[in-house]
Amino acid sequence: MVIGADDRSMMTAARVGSMRGGLVVAEGEQVLARLPLSVAGLMSDQPIEAVRGSYDQLLRAAHTLGATLHDPFMAMSFSALEVIPHLKLTDLGLVDVDEFKLVPLWVE
Structure with a gap:
């Protein structure tokens, strides 16, 4: 699923398919944050500390771009x-x- 405010950013996020699933925040052609979820596109095989750090970066990037949801x-x-x-x-x-x-x- 790709959700966004402009076509270019959504295309950039969608092209990160080499991650084999995950979450991405993109602005224009720049990926601001990502969290690969390589296990069925739903889970990570990385340590919880790494996943939490990447998730926090995703949240910060989304909020920087104007996301208002927690x-x-x-x-x-x-x-x-x-x-x-x-x-x-x-x-x-x-x-x-x-x-x-x-x-x-x-x-x-």
């Missing part, structure tokens, strides 16, 4: 977690988890 990465993670009701973003589109149906993105 932990924007946690909010982003839950928006894609398909098992928690009600509407979730998936690779198939927007899903109504209560009804197990895709939700149209356009009103007809």
Whole structure:
């Protein structure tokens, strides 16, 4: 999932795919912070101290760019977690988890 305020920054974040999953903060073409999550794109094989340090850098970078949530990465993670009701973003589109149906993105 890529969330951002401008196309260039989002493309930069998306290109960090060589990490095999993880979290990234980018501004324009510059990566400001990253946390590789190489185990299924969800977990790290690094020591907890290294993971915590990288996560703190991510939070600082996101807040420097204007994020107002205490932990924007946690909010982003839950928006894609398909098992928690009600509407979730998936690779198939927007899903109504209560009804197990895709939700149209356009009103007809």
